[in-house]
Every structure is written in structure tokens, then in C-alpha cells.
Amino acid sequence: MSAAATGATTGPETAPETxxxxxxxxxxxxxDPLLDAMTxxxxxxxxxxxxxxxxxxxxxEGFFEPESVHEYLDAYLAHLADRGLSRSAVRSAxxxxxxxxxxxADLVARTLANDxxxxxxPESLVLTVGAQEGMLLVLRALCAxxxxxxxxxxxCYVGVTGAARLLDLATVPVPEGPxxxxxxxxxxxxxRAVRASGRRPRxxxxxxxxxxxxxxxxxxxxxxxxxxxxxxxGLLVIEDNPxxxxxRGPGARPTLxxxxxxxxxxxxxxxxxTCFPGARLGYVVADQEVVTPAGRTSLLADELAKLKSMTTVxxxxxxxxxxxxxxxxxxxxxxxxxxxxxxxxxxxxxxxxRELERQFPAAxxxxxxxxxxxxxxxxxxxxxxxxxxxxxxxxxxxxxxxVLWTPMAAxxxxxxxxxxxxxxxxxxxxxxxxxxxxxxxxxxxxxAG
Amino acid sequence: MSAAATGATTGPETAPETxxxxxxxxxxxxxDPLLDAMTxxxxxxxxxxxxxxxxxxxxxEGFFEPESVHEYLDAYLAHLADRGLSRSAVRSAxxxxxxxxxxxADLVARTLANDxxxxxxPESLVLTVGAQEGMLLVLRALCAxxxxxxxxxxxCYVGVTGAARLLDLATVPVPEGPxxxxxxxxxxxxxRAVRASGRRPRxxxxxxxxxxxxxxxxxxxxxxxxxxxxxxxGLLVIEDNPxxxxxRGPGARPTLxxxxxxxxxxxxxxxxxTCFPGARLGYVVADQEVVTPAGRTSLLADELAKLKSMTTVxxxxxxxxxxxxxxxxxxxxxxxxxxxxxxxxxxxxxxxxRELERQFPAAxxxxxxxxxxxxxxxxxxxxxxxxxxxxxxxxxxxxxxxVLWTPMAAxxxxxxxxxxxxxxxxxxxxxxxxxxxxxxxxxxxxxAG
Numbered sequence: 001m002s003a004a005a006t007g008a009t010t011g012p013e014t015a016p017e018t019x020x021x022x023x024x025x026x027x028x029x030x031x032d033p034l035l036d037a038m039t040x041x042x043x044x045x046x047x048x049x050x051x052x053x054x055x056x057x058x059x060x061e062g063f064f065e066p067e068s069v070h071e072y073l074d075a076y077l078a079h080l081a082d083r084g085l086s087r088s089a090v091r092s093a094x095x096x097x098x099x100x101x102x103x104x105a106d107l108v109a110r111t112l113a114n115d116x117x118x119x120x121x122p123e124s125l126v127l128t129v130g131a132q133e134g135m136l137l138v139l140r141a142l143c144a145x146x147x148x149x150x151x152x153x154x155x156c157y158v159g160v161t162g163a164a165r166l167l168d169l170a171t172v173p174v175p176e177g178p179x180x181x182x183x184x185x186x187x188x189x190x191x192r193a194v195r196a197s198g199r200r201p202r203x204x205x206x207x208x209x210x211x212x213x214x215x216x217x218x219x220x221x222x223x224x225x226x227x228x229x230x231x232x233x234g235l236l237v238i239e240d241n242p243x244x245x246x247x248r249g250p251g252a253r254p255t256l257x258x259x260x261x262x263x264x265x266x267x268x269x270x271x272x273x274t275c276f277p278g279a280r281l282g283y284v285v286a287d288q289e290v291v292t293p294a295g296r297t298s299l300l301a302d303e304l305a306k307l308k309s310m311t312t313v314x315x316x317x318x319x320x321x322x323x324x325x326x327x328x329x330x331x332x333x334x335x336x337x338x339x340x341x342x343x344x345x346x347x348x349x350x351x352x353x354r355e356l357e358r359q360f361p362a363a364x365x366x367x368x369x370x371x372x373x374x375x376x377x378x379x380x381x382x383x384x385x386x387x388x389x390x391x392x393x394x395x396x397x398x399x400x401x402x403v404l405w406t407p408m409a410a411x412x413x414x415x416x417x418x419x420x421x422x423x424x425x426x427x428x429x430x431x432x433x434x435x436x437x438x439x440x441x442x443x444x445x446x447x448a449g
Numbered sequence: 450m451s452a453a454a455t456g457a458t459t460g461p462e463t464a465p466e467t468x469x470x471x472x473x474x475x476x477x478x479x480x481d482p483l484l485d486a487m488t489x490x491x492x493x494x495x496x497x498x499x500x501x502x503x504x505x506x507x508x509x510e511g512f513f514e515p516e517s518v519h520e521y522l523d524a525y526l527a528h529l530a531d532r533g534l535s536r537s538a539v540r541s542a543x544x545x546x547x548x549x550x551x552x553x554a555d556l557v558a559r560t561l562a563n564d565x566x567x568x569x570x571p572e573s574l575v576l577t578v579g580a581q582e583g584m585l586l587v588l589r590a591l592c593a594x595x596x597x598x599x600x601x602x603x604x605c606y607v608g609v610t611g612a613a614r615l616l617d618l619a620t621v622p623v624p625e626g627p628x629x630x631x632x633x634x635x636x637x638x639x640x641r642a643v644r645a646s647g648r649r650p651r652x653x654x655x656x657x658x659x660x661x662x663x664x665x666x667x668x669x670x671x672x673x674x675x676x677x678x679x680x681x682x683g684l685l686v687i688e689d690n691p692x693x694x695x696x697r698g699p700g701a702r703p704t705l706x707x708x709x710x711x712x713x714x715x716x717x718x719x720x721x722x723t724c725f726p727g728a729r730l731g732y733v734v735a736d737q738e739v740v741t742p743a744g745r746t747s748l749l750a751d752e753l754a755k756l757k758s759m760t761t762v763x764x765x766x767x768x769x770x771x772x773x774x775x776x777x778x779x780x781x782x783x784x785x786x787x788x789x790x791x792x793x794x795x796x797x798x799x800x801x802x803r804e805l806e807r808q809f810p811a812a813x814x815x816x817x818x819x820x821x822x823x824x825x826x827x828x829x830x831x832x833x834x835x836x837x838x839x840x841x842x843x844x845x846x847x848x849x850x851x852v853l854w855t856p857m858a859a860x861x862x863x864x865x866x867x868x869x870x871x872x873x874x875x876x877x878x879x880x881x882x883x884x885x886x887x888x889x890x891x892x893x894x895x896x897a898g
Contacts, residue, residue, distance in 0.1 A: 018711040019683075020740045021738065021740070021749060023740060023741040023752070024742050026590050026739065026752060027589050027590055027591075027592070027593045027756070028593060029589075030752050030755055030756065035755050058545055058546050059545075061537075061541060061544055066526055069543070069767070070519050094513075094515055095515075095726065097507050098727070129765070130761055130762050130763070132762045136759070140476050140478075141476055141479065142475065142476075143476070144474060159762070162758065162759035167616070236467070262467040264467040276544040276545070277545050277763070278546075278547070278766035279765055280765040281765075288467070290469065290470045291471055291472060292472040292473075293473055300470060303475060303479050306479055306484050307479065307615060309484075309611065310614065311582060311585055311612075311760060311761075312579055312582050313579050313581045313608070313729070314579070314729055315729070316578070316765050316768045317728075317729075318727055318765070318767050318768050
């Protein structure tokens with residue numbers, strides 16, 4: 001009903017608009033240069049639609065079929081009926097508000113047991129709207145005062161620094177060591193420096209497997225060392241593991257959570273890369289004990305669920321039902337279900353490294369001052385280049401050479417990475433990777449020249 | 450893979466757990482008594498499963514059929530194909546990461562035009578994970594400093610005060626007038642008091658139609674007055690409208706957004722009550738102009754989308770596709786599609802008011818000191834009772850009389866409402882309402898004793 005139709009108006013049609021909002025008066029997270037960097041990347045991608053893009057970290061979509069959504073949904077609903085739920089109860093589970101912690105914790109726990117050897121009680125799980133919501137909830141729970149600080153491995157995934165900025169939380173970067181993940185010594189130093197400044201380090205965020213953006217993966221011994229260092233400093237470890245399945249080499253390393261004997265690890269999981277992003281389904285494993293002032297104990301997962309009632313209330317039952325059905329269809333074994341995807345990414349990563357080597361043999365690399373990481377899996381390779389790999393360089397590369405990548409500087413919260421760029425292999429075919437590296441090589445030679 | 454299987458351990462199996470987390474060291478929003486109130490209500494509901502419950506505000510589920518999800522999903526995918534999208538592009542839309550603002554803004558805009566006479570450009574819309582995420586984003590954008598304050602009509606929906614607490618934002622209650630919604634004078638007074646305390650009132654949250662919890666609805670003239678008062682005080686108005694469809698009387702009043710000539714209203718929409726909660730789909734209409742320090746202009750909707758990249762990244766494409774298909778199946782006219790639901794709720798509300806009247810004729814009401822609201826629609830009636838309607842009373846009522854309701858005190862951020870209780874008619878049948886009121890009447894007489 002329009003105002004005119006009801007005869008109600010607040011004044012002449014020419015009534016002035018309310019004064020425009022000033023961006024400087026909105027929350028500071030909106031002034032983050034990272035947001036401009038993302039916008040710029042999107043704009044360049046749109047301006048050069050024919051460019052081969054090593055930029056996006058999204059999964060390959062050749063394994064998705066729309067028809068499968070029907071199959072998964074039906075599989076989940078049949079599973080509920082098999083468990084004895086009445087038609088009316090099945091209907092409520094799918095359509096109504098549900099438990100804040102989610103409805104498929106049992107299936108996720110079985111999958112974690114099968115795929116990661118993790119023995120997780122379903123009540124320690126909170127299903128979230130992507131791992132991003134999980135990060136937000138964990139940071140909010142742990143960082144209670146302006147003195148509380150989050151340590152982040154650096155270079156760092158932008159999702160966690162973004163969530164911290166939204167909550168006005170301070171982050172302190174801890175540099176990744178050459179093997180991936182922060183060295184224990186770096187953790188000690190960062191925690192002590194934070195304490196010396198009168199603040200309190202609360203947790204350390206780390207992606208031990210094929211990290212975004214560095215692509216590196218922590219050796220097993222380094223994992224034990226990191227846990228010990230964090231325990232000594234009284235830090236919870238927030239382990240984020242979206243890429244762990246996609247190893248190129250002899251197989252997976254144990255997650256930090258699998259090595260955790262002290263309940264010191266909060267584990268963030270995601271189905272975006274192992275199922276599909278359009279469900280936006282993630283989860284948190286938070287089996288830590290919380291003690292109230294009255295001495296009552298609860299689980300951190302239950303406290304996170306309370307916070308979730310203030311962010312999104314529920315994770316969509318639709319998404320949980322479809323992913324639940326997918327898990328059931330694969331006997332709660334996503335590692336096996338993802339074997340074709342793993343092989344695809346491994347072949348792409350091998351192709352990228354092979355083509356880089358072919359374009360830049362050791363002698364030429366040395367002459368140019370060029371090097372790159374050789375990750376054992378995942379989506380990302382980082383190039384160290386002998387020139388500034390900034391937005392202007394990226395756009396020049398798109399315009400003159402038809403290839404896109406991501407400047408690394410945006411991933412360093414405290415500066416750095418100006419001569420580094422990230423290449424992702426997930427959204428291209430092997431043939432596109434070959435063509436893309438040839439184009440990229442021309443750009444690198446031109447820019448180094 | 451278990452740690453034992455890889456031979457990796459961090460110490461003996463008896464290694465001590467990390468010290469338990471102390472709730473007092475977690476974020477203060479977790480210590481909110483409201484959370485205990487919700488937990489208590491859930492516990493009592495579980496302990497008395499046979500009680501008739503006037504507590505939940507969830508929609509009636511008799512109109513839901515699981516099969517319809519398939520139909521709606523297919524309708525949306527066919528719509529994309531009809532618009533010329535290739536099979537591959539349809540697949541990406543459903544399965545991949547998508548635009549942060551969402552993928553069905555065009556359909557939502559058409560629905561708002563048909564149902565509310567709102568002329569909204571699709572680019573002013575952000576699809577969100579329920580209206581709850583919309584609240585969080587709007588509060589985060591607007592409240593930038595510790596001096597920024599949100600005014601909330603009181604009694605107030607707990608979702609918005611919860612979102613404010615999560616963000617450490619101060620809220621100041623503005624009492625609802627007798628007709629529903631705050632009087633202009635109360636808005637002026639609250640805004641001036643906030644300014645006098647050295648803080649800055651930024652926005653006013655209000656539910657003009659069939660508010661939760663009060664059930665009241667603002668007259669048309671009061672709406673114009675509220676907008677004028679807010680404009681004078683430089684406040685944006687955050688209008689939340691989950692119940693507007695469900696009028697008992699002669700039809701809908703114009704939304705504040707329909708009356709908005711100054712772009713001073715940010716509108717929060719929800720499909721939880723008009724479609725179903727399990728999709729967790731809501732949206733924000735934010736057509737305000739934002740000006741950067743460099744003089745560049747953007748839309749508030751685009752700024753909210755940037756914040757959304759830090760909360761959930763995307764609203765699930767699955768949910769958007771299913772609700773999009775539902776909108777298409779109903780020609781983007783949810784008011785017509787909801788006519789049976791509206792009639793159902795209207796009959797239930799009439800039954801509740803009729804049975805209250807039958808149990809407590811005017812003379813007895815006066816004698817007992819009992820009264821109730823007579824809302825023109827929506828889900829909620831509030832009873833003023835001659836005794837304290839707290840958790841203990843609620844449990845006594847469940848145990849001895851087999852009926853549940855919600856204490857109102859939790860809805861008053863600054864205290865109040867101790868002798869008020871909320872009855873919801875949405876989740877009961879007319880027969881259950883009749884039986885429930887009879888039981889409730891026994892409890893009221895006993896407690897008034």
C-alpha cells in the first residue's frame with residue numbers, strides 16, 4: 001500500500017532527504033583498506049572477463065549437479081523418519097526454528113571420527129553459517145575487554161582479521177615460520193610482548209594445513225611444539241581447517257585438534273570446499289569447560305550457541321538437511337567422497353609448479369630474483385617477485401596479459417608482502433593453468449625488466 | 450587419523466587439561482540474565498511436555514509440506530534458465546559463493562512493491578540470515594564509538610537488545626505509548642537525555658505492527674509523528690516488520706518505510722513468519738546515501754554488505770533459491786499467499802480474546818485488577834495481572850495447571866513488566882486456546898487469591 005493510497009503523507013513530496021550518512025561516522029571496520037582491495041579485485045575481474053584468474057579460492061564446480069540437492073534433502077528426511085520421527089516432527093525439523101547448536105551434530109561428529117580420527121561429542125559442536133560465523137562467535141566469547149588480544153599467524157586469512165575488526169578486537173600478527181605456522185619461539189615472543197604492553201593474549205588463530213594465503217602446512221613436530229607453546233602462554237588455539245583434505249603428497253597430517261590432550265584447541269570446520277559453498281555451512285568444535293561464578297560448569301559450545309542467538313539465531317535447517325543428506329549418502333566419509341576433487345586439485349597444483357619451473361628454470365629464477373612456495377596440497381602458491389605486486393601491477397597484468405592474481409599485501413595485518421602475489425589453482429582447468437602461467441611469465445619478465 | 454595412528458603425541462595421556470575457562474572472563478553478553486531466562490523457559494517447556502504453551506512465537510506449521518521445497522527449488526532454477534543463464538551459470542548460482550548482497554533482491558523488491566506498495570531498488574536490498582543478522586549489521590554500521598547509543602521502544606524484542614550487547618552498544622529504552630510505538634514526545638526526551646549525558650543517539654528501533662512482545666500497532670497518524678520526531682533528532686529509524694501481514698481487522702497500515710520521504714527508515718524484513726523459519730531468510734532495505742571522506746557516494750546497503758563479509762560472507766544460496774521459488778510460485782504476492790495463515794492467526798487471536806472475556810467478565814476483571822491488550826492482529830496479547838509473573842510463577846503454572854506463557858520482565862531492558870505476561874496464539878489450535886485459557890484462568894484466580 002503506498003502512502004498516497006492511504007491518504008497518509010508526512011509532508012510535500014519535496015520534503016528534504018535526511019542528511020547523507022558520512023562514512024567517517026560509521027563503524028571503523030568500513031574504512032578498512034582491505035575492503036577497498038576486495039572491491040578493486042572484483043572490479044578488475046569484471047572489467048577483464050576473459051582474463052584467466054588465479055585469484056579466487058572457490059572450489060571447482062565440475063562436481064556439482066543441481067539434481068543432487070533433491071537427493072540429499074530426501075536422504076536426510078528419510079533418515080529422520082528412519083530414526084522414528086513422525087511426519088509432523090520431520091516437518092518441524094525442516095521448516096521451524098530449531099536448536100541453536102544445529103540439527104546434524106551427530107552426522108558431523110561421525111564424519112570427523114571417520115575422516116580425522118577426532119573423537120568429538122556431538123554436544124561439543126555448533127553448526128554455523130560458514131566457518132566465518134564460527135570465527136565471529138569464538139572471538140566474541142574469548143575477547144571480553146579492550147585489553148584482550150587475538151594473536152594471528154601472519155600472513156593471515158582476511159576472514160579472521162575482518163571478524164576481529166567488526167568486534168573492535170585488537171590482533172597481533174605472529175609471523176609464520178618457513179615450514180608453515182608460527183614457530184613456538186615466535187608465539188612466546190608475541191604473547192610476552194602483548195603482556196608487556198599491559199594487554200592479555202587470549203588465543204592464537206592458525207591454519208595448519210595449506211593455509212590461505214601462504215599455502216604452507218605445518219610439519220607434525222611443529223604442531224606439537226605449537227600446542228606446547230600455546231599451553232605455556234595460556235592461549236587457546238583456534239584451528240581453522242578448510243583445506244586439510246586436499247593433500248598432493250602422501251596424505252594428511254593430524255590436525256591440531258587430533259593432537260590436543262589439554263582441550264586447548266577450538267576447531268573451525270567448513271563444508272564449503274568439501275561439499276559446496278552455497279550451503280554456507282560450517283561448524284565449531286568447542287569442548288572446553290566453562291565455569292560460572294556460581295561454580296556451575298558448561299561447555300564452551302553452549303556459550304557459543306548463546307552468542308549465536310544474537311547473530312543469526314539458527315543455522316538454516318535447509319542447509320543442514322542438504323549437507324546432512326550428502327554426509328549420509330557418503331557414509332559420513334567426506335575424504336573418500338572428495339577423492340576425485342582431491343586428485344583434481346593435486347593435478348592442478350602439480351601443473352602450476354611444473355609450468356612455473358618450465359617457464360623459470362633455476363638459473364633464470366636466480367637471475368630474476370624470483371621464487372615460489374611448493375606446497376604439499378591445497379589451493380595456494382605464493383610467488384616472491386622482484387617488483388611491487390600491488391593493485392596497479394595486478395590491473396596492468398590483467399589488461400596487458402589477460403591473467404589475474406591476488407596481491408599478498410592485504411594478508412599482512414601489520415604491513416609486508418608488497419613483493420608477493422598469491423596464485424590459486426582451484427577454479428581453473430589444467431589447460432588454463434598452462435596458458436595462465438605462460439601469460440604470467442611474460443608479465444613477470446616485463447615487470448622485472 | 451588419530452594421534453596414536455600417526456605416532457604423534459604431545460605427552461602422556463594424563464597431560465592435564467588446560468584450566469577451565471571462567472565465564473566471568475568471557476564476554477559480558479554471556480552473563481546477561483536474559484539468556485538464563487530463555488534457558489529456563491526451554492527447560493520448563495521440556496519438563497512439562499504436555500503443557501499447553503502460549504510461549505513460542507513460531508509460526509503455525511500446518512501450512513508446510515516438505516515436498517514443496519523441491520517444487521520451489523526447481524521453480525527458481527527454471528526462472529534462472531528462463532532468464533538466459535546457462536546450465537553452468539545456474540549451477541554456480543546455487544552452489545558457489547555468490548554476491549554478498551544476495552541473489553534474489555529482484556524478487557524481494559517485486560514482492561515489497563506488490564504487498565507493501567514499497568518502491569525499493571533491488572540494489573538497496575541485502576539478503577541476510579534472518580532479520581537478526583540484519584539487525585546486527587545495521588547496529589554495527591551506525592554505532593561506531595562508545596558514545597553512540599541505540600534507542601529502543603520498550604518493551605523491546607530481545608533480538609535487538611541481544612545484538613547490541615554482542616557489539617557492546619548501549620541501548621536506551623523509549624517507552625511505548627498506549628497506542629503502540631513510542632510517542633514523539635518520548636523520542637524527543639530520550640534523545641535529549643542521551644545528548645545531555647555526552648553521548649550520541651544514532652537510531653531508534655521500533656516494530657510498528659503487532660510488536661513482539663506488546664502486540665500493539667501504531668495508528669497511522671502516530672507513524673507520521675514518529676518519523677517527524679526522529680528526523681528532528683537526527684535519528685535513523687530501524688523498522689522491523691515480521692508480523693505486518695497478520696491483521697485481524699480491516700487490513701494493513703502503511704509501513705514507516707512506505708511513509709518515508711526522507712530516506713530516514715532502514716527496513717528489516719523477514720520470511721520466517723510469511724514463508725518459513727527453516728530457511729532463515731531476512732533482508733534489509735537500506736537506501737540511504739553514504740558519503741566517503743573523498744566525497745564518493747555509496748548506498749548504506751553496500752556498506753552493510755561489507756560488514757556481512759565479516760559475519761557470514763553470504764546468505765545461503767540454497768535458502769534464497771527455495772524462498773525465491775516460493776515467491777515466483779505466488780507471483781511475488783505473499784499477502785495473498787498468506788491469506789489462509791492470516792485467517793488462522795486472526796481466528797486464534799479472536800478466540801483468545803473471546804475466552805479471556807468469557808473467563809473474566811468486566812466486573813470480575815475489575816475486582817481482580819486484571820486487564821489485557823486487544824491487539825488488532827499479530828501473535829501476542831499481554832496480560833496485566835495482580836501478582837508477580839516471574840519464572841517461579843511460570844513454573845508453578847506449568848506444574849499445577851499445565852499451561853505456559855512468557856514473563857514480560859525480560860523484555861524491559863531497564864526493568865519493569867514484573868506483573869505482566871505474554872500470550873502467543875501462533876502455535877496452538879483454537880481448541881487448545883480454549884482449553885489453555887480455562888487453565889490459565891484457574892492459575893490467575895489462584896495467584897490473585
